[in-house]
Amino acid sequence: MLAKGLAMGVDNRQIQTAVLAGPDSDDPVVCPTDADELDEFREEFAGTTFWCGILLGGCGGQLLTRRGNVRVSHFAHFPDPDGLLPECGRRSRGVASADHLYVRAATQTWLRRQGHTPRYRYIDRDDAPVGSLVEIELDGRKLLLHMDPATPPDWDAAQAGDIILGPGVQVDYRTLVRRGYVNRVKFVSEGNQRVMMLGTELPHVGTDWDFELADCTVDEHGRLITPVVTRMEAARAAAERAPVPRPRSEKPEAPVQIGTLTRLINSAVQKKDTTTVRELRDTAQLQVPRCEGQALDHLQRAIDHANGLLDEQDCVRRRLFAGLDEAVRHGHVYKVSTLTQQVRRFIQRDTVTTPQEEGILQAADTLLRHTRRREARNRQAAEERLTAVTREWEERRAAAVEEGERRRAAEAQEPQAQLVTQAQERKARNRARGRVQSLTGRLRREELSAQQQKHLVEELVLAAKEARDHLSEAEQRKVNEWAERIAAPTEEPGTAQKTSPAAQPHPDAITEPAKLPDRLVPTVAAVRGALKKAARERTTTSWNRLENQLGSALPSLTSNERVQVLVQVDRPTASDEPLLSSLLAAGDPHFAYQYYRHVLTALGLDAPDDDEDLRDVVEADVKQVFTDWRFR
Known part of the structure; x- marks a missing residue:
């Protein structure tokens, strides 16, 4: 069936992370940015669906992979049946946006080998949006991972357990000195996965990341023990065992x-x-x-x-x-x-230390403390001044914008209504034109009784009246021919035939190509398989791309052989379904004008004479192919 559809939406949001299998999944994956790596990625995850996961802060919609020619490859949203993209706040989200989901994949086996039974919870509340906090419960003890710098840790919270900070989460100096150390976590990319690294920050020293997850353990008290913590505790124990000098x-x-x-x-x-x-x-x-x-x-x-x-x-x-x-x-x-x-x-x-040294340190701390307070006051005052200026500017701008919108709305109200009406009329005429093409095809292909033909021609005439000037001259001529044929006197009962007028020679019909050579039978199967794969992935293609994809399975063919192959590819296609060959016509307009008309004609389908009309038909067919093959 040929139908004119809405233009498909284009998703410009650069999304690098998704989850597998469903919107509620916590199994993350990263889209490769390189186009060649994306091809391998698609083969690895063939048959798997990608989603804009709820635990990623997404909309829960299904995603597809989009190959980047100018920009990097990325995930993109499926448009809805009207061709519109879903509302989603995830825009330009990098690979780090899914790090909280990689916590479970990285630590589950590691913790179980140590005899723990971990349970994971992704905390989601107003002051800590999803992904900020990951809680791991270990037999009554807790590990709390702070992944978001915007959510500061509460060191004094009851039953907080051992707190582990992400690389950008800050800890004040006094807390760090009081605790002696703070453990940290970060992720690095390896292929389409993220690998966890642990580190320990010490006062005046910084963070030592020079070890991996296998170098660390979680003790019976639920504390994360890294090599740095082990060395600190050993040094403390050695200091306690050191001999005491005697008088x-x-x-x-x-x-x-x-x-x-x-x-x-x-x-x-x-x-x-x-x-x-x-x-x-x-x-x-x-x-x-x-x-x-x-x-x-x-x-x-x-x-x-x-x-x-x-x-x-x-x-x-x-x-x-x-x-x-x-x-x-x-x-x-x-x-x-x-x-x-x-x-x-x-x-x-x-x-x-001597009393004199203690006095020097205290004086230094006092100077630094007063300096920090003074700088904080200056920053706060500057921020307040900037906020006041910004607020005043935004209020003036908002007032000007509101006034301009009010004026433009008043001026454009009548033209807007006209544009909306015109758009609705165009859509209705396009839909009517699609019905004309569909009914004409049925009248030509199917064997119908006289009553059935009359009923279909009546529908055809009504659809043509609704489509009006959207019909081409050839399409209107065919409508007139069918109307005249039905209006002509009925033949004698003994001479009436139940065959469709399509069985009679037609002056515009293109004869079917010669029988397909045996050597091209495997080529038909290979090309049909490639077009099915493209339909499931919701992508168009071209003959050059098929040659690169199929290799020796698609030999060099003459123009007539290409038409023969495509005719055989789409011969099993049901009469009410669009052709898989439309994916080639959409991906290569030159191919559409040179070959696609011959394929349509050989299969008994209407081929618009006007190139612009043919392009509209191809776009409508491609959209229907994506819909029909989405779950096949």
């Missing part, structure tokens, strides 16, 4: 192994663990009076080695604190900020 007046309660003490001092010096070196050095000095000979020499060299490191570190320490003190006194905020971080990193290795 010179005391004697050790038990004998000290001099060789062991010497090795501990040398090892701590090599690691530059200043606190441990200082404690071991003090312990060694208490053992000097009871040593002699070679043991005393070894012990003294270890003490000298320790003193050398401590003197070197004390020199660096004095230089840092002196520079920080000078920067504070001169009010050099940037230098104070830089040196404060260096000093705090340094004293992590040697926590013993």
